[in-house]
Amino acid sequence: MKLPEPQVAVLNAASATEEQPIDRLAQAAGLKPETATQAVFELRDDGLLDVAETASTEYELTEEGRAYVDAGLPEVRLYRAAVDAGADEEPVQMGQVIGAADLDGPEVDIALANFGRKGYGNIDSGELSADGDADAGSDPEAVALVALANAADGAGAGDADGSDAADTDGSDAGDAGSAGVGSDEDPLADVDDDVLDQLVSRNLLDRHERTVRTVTLTDAGVTALMEGVEAAETVDRLTPEMLTSGEWRDVEFTEYNVEADAPEVRGGKTHVLRQTAERVKDVLVGMGFQEMDGPHADADFWINDCLFMPQDHPARTHWDRFALDVPPIEDLPEDLVDNVERAHREGVGEDGDGYHSPWSEDFARAIALRGHTTSLSMRYLSGTQIGDLEPPQRYFSVEKVYRNDTLDATHLLEFFQIEGWVMAEDLSVRDLMGTFVEFYEQFGITDVQFKPHYNPYTEPSFELFGRHPTTGELIEIGNSGMFRDEVLEPLGVEHDVMAWGLALERLAMLTTGAEDIRDLHGTLADLDFLRGAEATY
């Protein structure tokens, strides 16, 4: 059988009875590890080799660990100095012992803490006593460090990557070697896991988890070797010289293995929430809406006062809003401020009634991060943004809002709201509900439920619920209603306006099946979930 040279070398180095790690095989075959790895997989694909994967834990001395191999662990040095000073007979001044132990800087604390932990003695009001029976000479942590250092030094040249690493529990794989590479005895075989944990937490050892691939010959591999394999003179690269000399005509080219494993490449992609937002915009534009735009930090006037939210409403306390320490807004339309104040104090219409509670313009001018994008609806409906409006009008935004909520599976402190409103001559609740049914249908959500609700600014008001595809639970997806006269009249709007705020993340939960809103965005986002998530409507 003719095979490419690296494959022949690997096949010859492999054994039917001993599992060998690829690194070792590479060395025995005189190949670079990458070349050997490639050859191994090609031979596996041809059925000549078996490849097994074993997890292995390796330990490596840190710089500090190495330093203690030479100098001794600080607590052991302290113990020795203590015994020399007679602290096993009677307590000795601590300062004296520390000086004698030649500890300095952070070593003093390290020594004292571990001295106590290991029961080498006691420290009491500045005096140190040592337990004469303690066996600091065979301190298990020190023994482990030294064993590891010796093994690393001994392995030295033989060690494939030249590091101080020692393979411990992958020893089935590592010990079988016959390639004559150093000693594969596990230097930490006798060391308790507790001791290793302690050394890792003391930062004296680094722990690495590694996957080791080990290789054995299959029956077919053994047969091939017995029948004889020789290196095929294949060429893997066409050179200009071959072309000019015409040699290319006579050589055999290496075949490409188009089925070989290749590293997985993950390109960037649009975040599923952004995909959903774009889709929402398309749907709303398709339904005849135009997009609104406006400040994230805005005057309370636009965020709350225009919405007939009393200034002593609980949602307006500092608990709920993110107030900003910036100068108050200056340019509020005077007429509108007067109208809004009058609505709050006296109400609107013939038999209207206001809140009869204090209303302060200063309070209205203070700036905060918007808790909803209804502030944009107010700006647009007031005519300050796009001039006076003749019905019908339809506007929307898909923008961020900020609430001082408690983070949980359905709440974020920053999220996106799908704001919208329709102004027309004559609107009813049926128009409102119909709009949502039409909207959500575009996302495959056909089971939208409505629950009567209360908002200071809409009457009637409805909360919207949708069913989560995997948990089957109804989750709140939005809030809506018909703006009250107390909102519309000060704005100078003489027609009906229906409006809503829908949560983009909740919509994405329904369409992607995310059960926890925190998986979608923010610092806790689940990258594996996001990589696979697509907006599929």
Ligand SMILES: N[C@@H](Cc1ccccc1)C(=O)O
């Ligand atoms: N502002 C409301 C949503 C809403 C907007 C407009 C009218 C009615 C409700 C909220 O954040 O929950």
